[in-house]
Amino acid sequence: MRRYLHLLIPAVLAWVGGTQLGAHDRARTPIRIPDLPQYLTLKCDFHTHTVFSDGKVWPDIRAEEAWREGLDAIAITDHIEHQPHKNDLPTAHNRSYQIARAHGDALRLIIIPGSEITRSMPPGHLNAIFLRDASKLDVPDWRDAVAEARRQGAFIFWNHPGWRAQQPDGRARWYAEHDELLAGDRLHGIEVVNEREYYPEAHAWCLEKNLTMLSNSDIHNPIGLDYDLHAGDRRPVTLVFARERTPEAIREALFARRTAVLAAGRLIGREEFLRPIFERSIRLLTPEVRIRGTGSAYLQIQNDSDITYVIQPDPGDSDLAFPSEIRLPAGRVALIQVRSRKNDLQTTREVQLTGQVTNLLVRPATPMTVTLPFRAVLSPQ
Amino acid sequence: MRRYLHLLIPAVLAWVGGTQLGAHDRARTPIRIPDLPQYLTLKCDFHTHTVFSDGKVWPDIRAEEAWREGLDAIAITDHIEHQPHKNDLPTAHNRSYQIARAHGDALRLIIIPGSEITRSMPPGHLNAIFLRDASKLDVPDWRDAVAEARRQGAFIFWNHPGWRAQQPDGRARWYAEHDELLAGDRLHGIEVVNEREYYPEAHAWCLEKNLTMLSNSDIHNPIGLDYDLHAGDRRPVTLVFARERTPEAIREALFARRTAVLAAGRLIGREEFLRPIFERSIRLLTPEVRIRGTGSAYLQIQNDSDITYVIQPDPGDSDLAFPSEIRLPAGRVALIQVRSRKNDLQTTREVQLTGQVTNLLVRPATPMTVTLPFRAVLSPQ
Amino acid sequence: MRRYLHLLIPAVLAWVGGTQLGAHDRARTPIRIPDLPQYLTLKCDFHTHTVFSDGKVWPDIRAEEAWREGLDAIAITDHIEHQPHKNDLPTAHNRSYQIARAHGDALRLIIIPGSEITRSMPPGHLNAIFLRDASKLDVPDWRDAVAEARRQGAFIFWNHPGWRAQQPDGRARWYAEHDELLAGDRLHGIEVVNEREYYPEAHAWCLEKNLTMLSNSDIHNPIGLDYDLHAGDRRPVTLVFARERTPEAIREALFARRTAVLAAGRLIGREEFLRPIFERSIRLLTPEVRIRGTGSAYLQIQNDSDITYVIQPDPGDSDLAFPSEIRLPAGRVALIQVRSRKNDLQTTREVQLTGQVTNLLVRPATPMTVTLPFRAVLSPQ
Amino acid sequence: MRRYLHLLIPAVLAWVGGTQLGAHDRARTPIRIPDLPQYLTLKCDFHTHTVFSDGKVWPDIRAEEAWREGLDAIAITDHIEHQPHKNDLPTAHNRSYQIARAHGDALRLIIIPGSEITRSMPPGHLNAIFLRDASKLDVPDWRDAVAEARRQGAFIFWNHPGWRAQQPDGRARWYAEHDELLAGDRLHGIEVVNEREYYPEAHAWCLEKNLTMLSNSDIHNPIGLDYDLHAGDRRPVTLVFARERTPEAIREALFARRTAVLAAGRLIGREEFLRPIFERSIRLLTPEVRIRGTGSAYLQIQNDSDITYVIQPDPGDSDLAFPSEIRLPAGRVALIQVRSRKNDLQTTREVQLTGQVTNLLVRPATPMTVTLPFRAVLSPQ
CATH class of the missing domain: 3.20.20.140 (Metal-dependent hydrolases)
Structure with a gap:
């Protein structure tokens, strides 16, 4: 999409006096990274x-x-x-x-x-x-x-x-x-x-x-x-x-x-700084999801920071399956599909989705581990 | 769509040796404006x-x-x-x-x-x-x-x-x-x-x-x-x-x-320069269109230049209607709908679509007039 | 700048097994418009x-x-x-x-x-x-x-x-x-x-x-x-x-x-809705500016909404001059230059910068009038 | 740069009659890939x-x-x-x-x-x-x-x-x-x-x-x-x-x-198709470069296709050094620095810059090899 932007072109230029051709904003774009509790x-x-x-x-x-x-x-x-x-x-x-x-x-x-x-x-x-x-x-x-x-x-x-x-x-x-x-x-x-x-x-x-x-x-x-x-x-x-x-x-x-x-x-x-930045960047919009049978439901996580977090989740357990990669795009709300592996569950449980944030390094080659807790209400089809 | 681009983030950074983080091309982007016949x-x-x-x-x-x-x-x-x-x-x-x-x-x-x-x-x-x-x-x-x-x-x-x-x-x-x-x-x-x-x-x-x-x-x-x-x-x-x-x-x-x-x-x-630039920028891909009854057909015009031309066409005649504005976007192919106003025509004619290119000025407040010729084959429904 | 984005291209594709070619985020982009006090x-x-x-x-x-x-x-x-x-x-x-x-x-x-x-x-x-x-x-x-x-x-x-x-x-x-x-x-x-x-x-x-x-x-x-x-x-x-x-x-x-x-x-x-949206969108980051002689200083206004506000200010007074147009770009911080017209002032004053927001209409052809208050500390060169 | 585009906002909307708010081009963006000699x-x-x-x-x-x-x-x-x-x-x-x-x-x-x-x-x-x-x-x-x-x-x-x-x-x-x-x-x-x-x-x-x-x-x-x-x-x-x-x-x-x-x-x-596409995509704008002493000069290569070619060049020889990676961005002109390793050369030579185009695969895991010939005129400092 080479020419995704066409400048809107007004009608024929005026006959007298200087005419302004376009403009450019002199403005600051804030970098959105959360403050820490005390800093x-x-x-x-x-x-x-x-x-x-x-x-x-x-x-x-x-x-x-x-x-x-x-x-x-x-x-x-x-x-x-x-x-x-x-x-x-x-x-x-x-x-x-x-x-x-x-x-x-x-x-x-x-x-x-x-x-x-x-x-x-x-x-x-x-x-x-x-x-x-x-x-x-x-x-x-x-x-x-x-x-x-x-x-x-x-x-x-x-x-x-x-x-x-x-x-x-x-x-x-x-x-x-x-x-x-x-x-x-x-x-x-x-x-x-x-x-x-x-x-x-x-x-x-x-x-x-x-x-x-x-x-x-x-x-x-x-x-x-x-x-x-x-x-x-x-x-x-x-x-x-x-x-x-x-x-x-x-x-x-x-x-x-x-x-x-x-x-x-x-x-x-250091993890003491990275962890609060991560935690203060994101908000789980769906504390509870409901799944029937072997269906699925979506977690929604809003990331208010300017960092896109990329998470490799642990594979889940015998009951629930998670995606192989979770991306939390900067400034947006991510959709994370959670699937039930079993048809006949009837339970409400607190789930800990854990994973490694591959673009947050607490030491060389060592990503930070995070946990995204939510509640799953599972019922038979 | 604030964050339309996310940089693709590779897996965890390597453990030894300098790692390159992204890149930026040092390159020239040609401005595509046609040469004149002799210059x-x-x-x-x-x-x-x-x-x-x-x-x-x-x-x-x-x-x-x-x-x-x-x-x-x-x-x-x-x-x-x-x-x-x-x-x-x-x-x-x-x-x-x-x-x-x-x-x-x-x-x-x-x-x-x-x-x-x-x-x-x-x-x-x-x-x-x-x-x-x-x-x-x-x-x-x-x-x-x-x-x-x-x-x-x-x-x-x-x-x-x-x-x-x-x-x-x-x-x-x-x-x-x-x-x-x-x-x-x-x-x-x-x-x-x-x-x-x-x-x-x-x-x-x-x-x-x-x-x-x-x-x-x-x-x-x-x-x-x-x-x-x-x-x-x-x-x-x-x-x-x-x-x-x-x-x-x-x-x-x-x-x-x-x-x-x-x-x-x-x-x-001066018109002597603007006219060949315009004419050498565009190519009519559809020299002939066929319209049945009061239907319509599309002209396709490719603009190989980096200038988006904006044309206000003359209104057409009692038989054919043109859009009120024709935009020929830079580097793209425009679609121009031609409608027949009459149901019962049976004719092939050479049409001259004329108009003013509002962003091409041959003197102050005076756009250049252009003609886009094509052939219309009209037949009853 | 036709090709501002090149997708980063990894090295030669692997020999065995399916290889993922790029990705696309399925995500929501919030529209940032402030809530009203009660709604x-x-x-x-x-x-x-x-x-x-x-x-x-x-x-x-x-x-x-x-x-x-x-x-x-x-x-x-x-x-x-x-x-x-x-x-x-x-x-x-x-x-x-x-x-x-x-x-x-x-x-x-x-x-x-x-x-x-x-x-x-x-x-x-x-x-x-x-x-x-x-x-x-x-x-x-x-x-x-x-x-x-x-x-x-x-x-x-x-x-x-x-x-x-x-x-x-x-x-x-x-x-x-x-x-x-x-x-x-x-x-x-x-x-x-x-x-x-x-x-x-x-x-x-x-x-x-x-x-x-x-x-x-x-x-x-x-x-x-x-x-x-x-x-x-x-x-x-x-x-x-x-x-x-x-x-x-x-x-x-x-x-x-x-x-x-x-x-x-x-x-x-209706103005009852537009006024709080405008006021809750923006934050004056510089409640006070200091100008020496006929110099100038910058107001900084952050607009946290997704609406770019365009203001035509009243011309100022005999002492202070404002720009002919103020743009508050969405999600950014605008810089507004305030100039002193007189060399010998020694005063601190509360200034009311008033203007019309041309893209906020409270009735047809009637923009909303707003006031941006700040303090100016003026001193001789 | 979250808000790289602000739509230009005209003055206060008109008082009577429908007003058009922006527009969107219905247009085709050609994909530029060269034709083959016979196809x-x-x-x-x-x-x-x-x-x-x-x-x-x-x-x-x-x-x-x-x-x-x-x-x-x-x-x-x-x-x-x-x-x-x-x-x-x-x-x-x-x-x-x-x-x-x-x-x-x-x-x-x-x-x-x-x-x-x-x-x-x-x-x-x-x-x-x-x-x-x-x-x-x-x-x-x-x-x-x-x-x-x-x-x-x-x-x-x-x-x-x-x-x-x-x-x-x-x-x-x-x-x-x-x-x-x-x-x-x-x-x-x-x-x-x-x-x-x-x-x-x-x-x-x-x-x-x-x-x-x-x-x-x-x-x-x-x-x-x-x-x-x-x-x-x-x-x-x-x-x-x-x-x-x-x-x-x-x-x-x-x-x-x-x-x-x-x-x-x-x-x-198959290489029979890829090679002419590559060769017809690019044009060497600088058939000859001149280098004095251990200085350098730039090759310029224009890529008129929509494919960005990424080349890993062979390392050069004892006299001339090439970059470790050459990118030929789609639709642009790349700048390739050639350095002389020796101070005292006085020669004109035909150089064959050979390399592998990592995003052109002639079989699995096998990039196509290409040669970019140019002339180097080397002289002492």
């Missing part, structure tokens, strides 16, 4: 670039894009060492933040100052955010740069640990330098997702070493050149579970490791 | 901005966007006088062209050097394209700037003559200064469309004074922030009827006034 | 056809379509007199309701029995819903049919009063027969919208004569052949303000005239 | 149902849907034995064809008469098309039904051989009954794809036993309830390589096994 769920991207390093947009565009996409906060993290535009645009490490910040203030989007310390592996690239003066990180030795960032109170995380430019096989590797950073309180988190890559090793390290999980876009282009936003193809974001919608609250939550990864329709993180 | 139809945008004046993107992005959207050529026309970024990015009038040109060469997109001479009205803003050295236009007196542009061989056109910042009522006005420019061979064309505005006065002047019609985006933002490209909401372009796909051929065609305006689904221009 | 807002379509008269689908499809589109109730209203399929499918006036009802019960969608009394004008076509036995309406005289419907307790309304097959100029006309019906308690409402037609005369009559406003699809085809559902092109519905989600509550609300018309993005009805 | 490529669906067996639409709807989707021909194949609507709609085996045929004639869509002989496995369900009188197949013994079909000259094929209702593990199995059918000239083809299922065993049998490959929708619902047509989610079709666009030519091609399977973006069939 707001903020959608953040802590890794973005502008023309002030090797990015392709003026810094205010980063704020405009993020506001429209429904984000709450972004960090501007231009490279310290990689300055390919510097012959045209002289290096000024704090300027991209300042410019983005002004537009962020106008839009009420939080802008966080940061820098990408851009070194060969190990230790690779590190983002330092909540900096006070990024220019002081422009020093020869990476240890000095990291120490300065920490001196300024920065939250520091390791970027794209399995990036193929540094790890040709795509596998993240932990080096002695990372032990050193960790021991010195200079490494607080790791990108489990960068752009369109997921690093299962980083996922495991965050759990083992008690680090914060990050998920960032590392966007250089205008966002629309890299993501089909209109079709639901969104940049990865870090969900931050914060006490309020302020930079300080985000900083507190990051150091307290209260984050999750939302990328390409998957939610990755 | 190629090139799609061009002669008015774009970058961070080197008040635009928001690095210049190579202008080439990337235009290539993806199916354009053949763009001009980079940063402001000479308006340099709001100059404290961060020192003025360098030729640099945005040079940077865009390198990427255009890689993509085989034509990049034309230009500048916007940015003055109060009159004479307002003027674009000079095909410049050799834009920095020489950075002079106090606009007459000197224009003279220098002409000395370099530039094609010069008047931008957005009804722009509300300069004409609060949206009406374009012709001043003595424009007579002066015209007399001195310093004004060769006018923007009939700029961004989302159509100026009927400019349209009339182009016909009266024999000037070239332009239609340009004047884009400052990343294009995706201003146009819903995925939904067919495209930037305005100037169609250039050129002997070949080269900068020189575009220049020749511009001076020879072989252009048309394509904006928001309307095509505006 | 639920139910979305209903009281005019649909099936193969049992001149429709094109088996009756259960009407239930399936309506459930997926987020409706709460439909009436099945096959023609009594017009039975073009009867040689294949013998007339059985109650069967389409029975078949649709069984599927509606499985989906928890309310199905209402009805019939279309299909006569020439006057009185034209009348729908009788909440019938007990439709076959008793199959009588020669329309007065007898209507009387029988009323005897069964039916709610009766006049369909498409300006239908061009009966009124070639598209104008609705009131005949003596309608006075007779009204006087005899045999006419309770009128379709203000049928399919894609709006009848302003009917709109006025509903207000003058205190009749119920209806808005129905009169769908004959599978719905997807007539509406681009995925692009937000939805069938018209009657909003019913009911005490609960039951057939009885719908019947009560219809007789009590608690309805509104929702069609093609317009909401038409 | 037309017709898109056909030989397995559809209507209300005359267990389908859900009046038969003319099958013609309307298929015409709009760009098909050339469909067969109406209602079940002989399975008549769940017969109490309402008395069995009449030829009527669905007759009704669909009348509408197909009006639209110039070919309608082929057929029936589904609906038996338990073995032999399972068989479609017989090009029947003269379907009612004669309504006999107790399936052998008699098949014999009668053959007597009428029918083309007979085995439907969904791995259908889970008959093969719970989804695997197709060949029984003695199928040997019997084959030996008796009563089995000419097999559905390799039915609805959303692909049967690799059937694919292999077609090659081994020289049978015709079929790919059909087996549609029962209105098509829009099962396929997201607007998003490119199309019904499976059998490509028929025919001498002309007539029923007779389709019949000849079917018996001559000149078909291929197009389903969910995959093309499955």
Whole structure:
């Protein structure tokens, strides 16, 4: 259906005076993910670039894009060492933040100052955010740069640990330098997702070493050149579970490791965060179903979130059969057929439909298990 | 249908090594407008901005966007006088062209050097394209700037003559200064469309004074922030009827006034260009229809272009009735019902279905008239 | 952007066993319109056809379509007199309701029995819903049919009063027969919208004569052949303000005239219903804006409904300027720029932004006036 | 981007006379697959149902849907034995064809008469098309039904051989009954794809036993309830390589096994058909690329078909590197980066980029190999 949309074309254009040809809404599309019982769920991207390093947009565009996409906060993290535009645009490490910040203030989007310390592996690239003066990180030795960032109170995380430019096989590797950073309180988190890559090793390290999980876009282009936003193809974001919608609250939550990864329709993180998000996303509209004989009935589950949950249910029991896959599409009501295997039952029972949500990972390759309880009233044909 | 698209979600993410999450095609979508018998139809945008004046993107992005959207050529026309970024990015009038040109060469997109001479009205803003050295236009007196542009061989056109910042009522006005420019061979064309505005006065002047019609985006933002490209909401372009796909051929065609305006689904221009575009866009798949009694039959017309044509047909005659509106959707086959008004006809006749294409303007408020001939075989019930 | 979506294509198809190629969600997309303080807002379509008269689908499809589109109730209203399929499918006036009802019960969608009394004008076509036995309406005289419907307790309304097959100029006309019906308690409402037609005369009559406003699809085809559902092109519905989600509550609300018309993005009805819908749809996210000098600030308004509101604001005053049009897009947050006209103000004031919502009609050609209050803190540059 | 489309809302609705609210194009979207050198490529669906067996639409709807989707021909194949609507709609085996045929004639869509002989496995369900009188197949013994079909000259094929209702593990199995059918000239083809299922065993049998490959929708619902047509989610079709666009030519091609399977973006069939389709779909726009040093250049390939080709290239050689995956999106121009691995080359060479098209299967699990030749001009930095 190539041309599903035809713009409605009004009659012949007027004879005098400027005529408006179409229009485009400048608007924000909220990302619907439930808050947790005690925290707001903020959608953040802590890794973005502008023309002030090797990015392709003026810094205010980063704020405009993020506001429209429904984000709450972004960090501007231009490279310290990689300055390919510097012959045209002289290096000024704090300027991209300042410019983005002004537009962020106008839009009420939080802008966080940061820098990408851009070194060969190990230790690779590190983002330092909540900096006070990024220019002081422009020093020869990476240890000095990291120490300065920490001196300024920065939250520091390791970027794209399995990036193929540094790890040709795509596998993240932990080096002695990372032990050193960790021991010195200079490494607080790791990108489990960068752009369109997921690093299962980083996922495991965050759990083992008690680090914060990050998920960032590392966007250089205008966002629309890299993501089909209109079709639901969104940049990865870090969900931050914060006490309020302020930079300080985000900083507190990051150091307290209260984050999750939302990328390409998957939610990755600690079960304590994922479970309430799932449970607060969905509503069973049919607490009771009635089945006669070997017939069937429909459960209806409304999913008010922007995440489509995909569940592989356990096969049921000798009496009731469930579908082999249950999809709970974002923003819609799913229909789930429950069939009775026996003709002669006469009973009312509390059923626990359990299954694995394949796009909710509580550890690498480990989906979260959920239970959907309902009541079945079974009667003979 | 809010969530018409769900991304297909594969099974649980792998345990080791980077995993790719989705993808995005870097591809060009051709704009399908027929060539003329003796000319190629090139799609061009002669008015774009970058961070080197008040635009928001690095210049190579202008080439990337235009290539993806199916354009053949763009001009980079940063402001000479308006340099709001100059404290961060020192003025360098030729640099945005040079940077865009390198990427255009890689993509085989034509990049034309230009500048916007940015003055109060009159004479307002003027674009000079095909410049050799834009920095020489950075002079106090606009007459000197224009003279220098002409000395370099530039094609010069008047931008957005009804722009509300300069004409609060949206009406374009012709001043003595424009007579002066015209007399001195310093004004060769006018923007009939700029961004989302159509100026009927400019349209009339182009016909009266024999000037070239332009239609340009004047884009400052990343294009995706201003146009819903995925939904067919495209930037305005100037169609250039050129002997070949080269900068020189575009220049020749511009001076020879072989252009048309394509904006928001309307095509505006001289009939000698619009008629062959229309005729080469469509194919009658049913040269003959057969109707019995007061029944009806369907004409099928395939439109292979990207323009949806909207026709208000003349009402037919005492024997045959046509619909009150005929839409020929872009890239599709339309179904047009022809009804017989009489029960007892027994004849074969050549029918001329004539009408006005309301979105093809040959002069202000004047749609082009077209004829769709077919054969009707009529017989009694 | 013709091909904005490419289906993700997995690697080479497996060698053994059936392989699933893609999938399609069977799901419901809720229509988000706020409830009123004391009533639920139910979305209903009281005019649909099936193969049992001149429709094109088996009756259960009407239930399936309506459930997926987020409706709460439909009436099945096959023609009594017009039975073009009867040689294949013998007339059985109650069967389409029975078949649709069984599927509606499985989906928890309310199905209402009805019939279309299909006569020439006057009185034209009348729908009788909440019938007990439709076959008793199959009588020669329309007065007898209507009387029988009323005897069964039916709610009766006049369909498409300006239908061009009966009124070639598209104008609705009131005949003596309608006075007779009204006087005899045999006419309770009128379709203000049928399919894609709006009848302003009917709109006025509903207000003058205190009749119920209806808005129905009169769908004959599978719905997807007539509406681009995925692009937000939805069938018209009657909003019913009911005490609960039951057939009885719908019947009560219809007789009590608690309805509104929702069609093609317009909401038409009595102000007592439209005002709370508008007010409960939107949230001002920025109760206070701060402007320095002749600068500007943004109001942000979130619209949680599925109706895009289009407001033409009053022009502001000598101090503050508003945009010439304010669009509040459905499900998104709009950005509204407020500019100060004076440089030297030092004041905090409560501002009333008033305007007309052009797609909310409280009477023909009369949009509803709304006020958006906010606080402006103005200070010199 | 939930609300990517807002319908443009005109100003306040008019005061008098019916007002049109939006519109919907009744149009056909051609499926762009190249013709072969000596044959037309017709898109056909030989397995559809209507209300005359267990389908859900009046038969003319099958013609309307298929015409709009760009098909050339469909067969109406209602079940002989399975008549769940017969109490309402008395069995009449030829009527669905007759009704669909009348509408197909009006639209110039070919309608082929057929029936589904609906038996338990073995032999399972068989479609017989090009029947003269379907009612004669309504006999107790399936052998008699098949014999009668053959007597009428029918083309007979085995439907969904791995259908889970008959093969719970989804695997197709060949029984003695199928040997019997084959030996008796009563089995000419097999559905390799039915609805959303692909049967690799059937694919292999077609090659081994020289049978015709079929790919059909087996549609029962209105098509829009099962396929997201607007998003490119199309019904499976059998490509028929025919001498002309007539029923007779389709019949000849079917018996001559000149078909291929197009389903969910995959093309499955004999290499003699797939290779010219691929080669006639694409055009290399850049026969020559120039690379300096270890730089790169772009190949541009235009794909004028509606199939997105996905190629896994061989890795290149010691001098030139190719991407790990090449996607040629339908209707667009792909950009393919070629990198030089060596700095000091000075040569012009003819390069053969070879790879496997993973969505073109010439036998089960065997993609077609293709070569994209181009010229590389390499020079030192």
